[in-house]
Amino acid sequence: MPHKLASYLSRRIPIDHGDGCFLYDEKGKEYLDCIAGWCVGSVGWKNEEIKKAIVAEAEYGRYVPAFLQFRGWEEFAELLIKISPNPKLARAIRCASGSEAVEFAIKCARAATGKQDIVSIDGVYHGHTYGAASVGDACHPSMGPCAPGFLKLPLPHPLRGPSESAVIAEFEKLVLNRKTIAAFLSEPVWTNAGAIAPSPSFYPAIERICRKNKILFIMDEVATGFGHCGTLFGSQLWGVKPDILCLGKAITGGYATLAATLITQSIYLRTFRMPSYVTFGWVPLDLAAARANVEIITRDRLWENAKNVGAYFLEKLQKFKDRPNIGDIRGVGLVLGIEIVKNKKNNAPHVVKALLLQNACTRRGLLLEIAGNTLFMTPSLIFTKELADRAVAILDSVL
Numbered sequence: 131m132p133h134k135l136a137s138y139l140s141r142r143i144p145i146d147h148g149d150g151c152f153l154y155d156e157k158g159k160e161y162l163d164c165i166a167g168w169c170v171g172s173v174g175w176k177n178e179e180i181k182k183a184i185v186a187e188a189e190y191g192r193y194v195p196a197f198l199q200f201r202g203w204e205e206f207a208e209l210l211i212k213i214s215p216n217p218k219l220a221r222a223i224r225c226a227s228g229s230e231a232v233e234f235a236i237k238c239a240r241a242a243t244g245k246q247d248i249v250s251i252d253g254v255y256h257g258h259t260y261g262a263a264s265v266g267d268a269c270h271p272s273m274g275p276c277a278p279g280f281l282k283l284p285l286p287h288p289l290r291g292p293s294e295s296a297v298i299a300e301f302e303k304l305v306l307n308r309k310t311i312a313a314f315l316s317e318p319v320w321t322n323a324g325a326i327a328p329s330p331s332f333y334p335a336i337e338r339i340c341r342k343n344k345i346l347f348i349m350d351e352v353a354t355g356f357g358h359c360g361t362l363f364g365s366q367l368w369g370v371k372p373d374i375l376c377l378g379k380a381i382t383g384g385y386a387t388l389a390a391t392l393i394t395q396s397i398y399l400r401t402f403r404m405p406s407y408v409t410f411g412w413v414p415l416d417l418a419a420a421r422a423n424v425e426i427i428t429r430d431r432l433w434e435n436a437k438n439v440g441a442y443f444l445e446k447l448q449k450f451k452d453r454p455n456i457g458d459i460r461g462v463g464l465v466l467g468i469e470i471v472k473n474k475k476n477n478a479p480h481v482v483k484a485l486l487l488q489n490a491c492t493r494r495g496l497l498l499e500i501a502g503n504t505l506f507m508t509p510s511l512i513f514t515k516e517l518a519d520r521a522v523a524i525l526d527s528v529l
């Protein structure tokens with residue numbers, strides 16, 4: 131294979147095709163895909179209904195630029211708004227990636243409030259563009275200066291703290307001392323930090339502080355949206371109502387390049403003059419695939435399967451709890467993590483060990499990812515208990 135791509139960190143598994151919850155490499159080796167593109171896979175690979183929708187759209191032979199109208203855009207926006215976790219969400223911004231969805235959230239929050247600071251949780255990924263990288267953990271020193279106006283609260287890590295109440299108190303203090311905060315932005319479950327779910331009272335407390343101080347509450351559901359947490363949206367786990375919702379990944383199930391930012395009518399009225407033109411925002415071919423995907427998820431209530439199979443999977447994984455180097459086993463729905471530590475006394479992260487375990491799993495035909503020092507799994511929403519048993523058997527031999 132030539133090596134002309136500027137990508138990095140790719141593992142040497144040349145993928146040929148997919149089928150359901152499996153991927154196959156060029157030599158025909160089968161992999162149980164427990165990552166599904168990192169919260170991307172929803173209805174599984176090689177879905178016939180989506181294939182039909184793509185072929186049907188291809189017959190129309192059209193690309194519609196943003197300065198013309200397209201009924202499909204309105205219908206998809208209506209569908210997203212209808213299923214969204216806050217009845218006040220009323221408008222959808224079309225975009226092509228999760229990073230852009232976060233970028234629009236930041237722009238809208240600033241434009242709607244006239245304030246500049248965005249508060250987020252340290253050590254969480256929110257995308258690669260400057261705003262998204264700066265609100266998240268991806269502004270590498272080599273690309274500095276990072277975008278200004280971003281403040282971080284520490285992540286309430288289950289093994290290494292601080293406590294959630296300390297983080298909430300820090301937010302309260304910050305809000306008291308600074309009148310320039312436009313929004314709080316976070317993932318409802320910190321997928322990228324290693325499948326960490328806060329307790330049920332954490333986000334409602336943060337949301338209350340936001341409401342009291344006229345700070346917008348933004349949920350980045352690029353990874354958690356569309357079922358992986360066992361609810362259609364992660365926000366529903368905590369009963370919070372985001373003013374801005376960032377969507378990506380499983381919105382297409384991996385069949386298209388498309389994302390969205392949902393905003394309330396009042397934010398829309400204060401931001402609609404802001405440029406939001408995206409050349410590849412909801413291209414009809416992408417839209418056909420994404421729409422078919424979202425319709426299958428909602429029709430078959432696939433988040434319920436994620437909840438049931440995820441609970442079963444998590445319970446089976448608990449038997450590894452006492453093994454050496456296992457610091458924590460946690461998850462919500464089909465977002466699962468096994469945290470690898472140096473020893474159980476200090477719970478210090480052991481990234482090298484996690485990588486070795488990941489490689490051993492790959493050799494045995496199980497694909498999972500690494501989030502820091504955590505073995506990370508987010509299989510498709512159609513995952514089954516039998517497949518969970520198969521993954522557990524491979525993990526058993528490796529751990």
Ligand code: PMP
Nearest residue numbers: 227228229255256257352353378
């Ligand atoms: N937000 C979250 C929570 C993500 O997990 C990601 C991607 N890992 C992004 C934003 C950025 O999405 P994209 O890669 O589509 O730009």
